[in-house]
Amino acid sequence: MEGKGRITVETSSSIFSFLNAVGVKTAFVGRDNNTDNSFVAKHCEMIPIELVIRRIATGTFLNLNPDISEGFRFISPVVEIHIKDDTNHDPLWSIEKLIEQKFVINGLLVDQKVVDKILKLSKLVYEILERVWHSIDYQ
DSSP states (O other): OTTHHHHHHHHHHHHHHHHHHTTOOOSEEEEOTTOSSOEEEOOOOOOSEEEEEEEEOOTHHHHHOTTSOTTOEEEEEEEEEEEOOGGGTSOEEOHHHHHHTOOEETTEEOOHHHHHHHHHHHHHHHHHHHHHHHHTTOO
């Protein structure tokens, strides 16, 4: 889609700027003045996980939980942890399996305490953005 990169960068930059403004630290520094398709961020070493946070039962969640109806609204956001592994389509992991891997990122062991912080911050960011989107009638 023509212009997708610019739209994605504009959206991401707006979200990261907002999060920084409300006190949620991110690696976002600012827009790249030399191009419409990138922004500047601090160098980070990534924990190779992807968190999917949902308020509504939909998508792949339904495949894993066939007993829950599409559109079911969760009282608290549901968090899925996926390991970044393109070859295996980013498989779902448990908290226990993540901790068992003993990832060390920038000298920090990803243990129960770190995972708890990640989950707490992720849910906070989700709830902040959920309220922002809801204020303009989006989910």
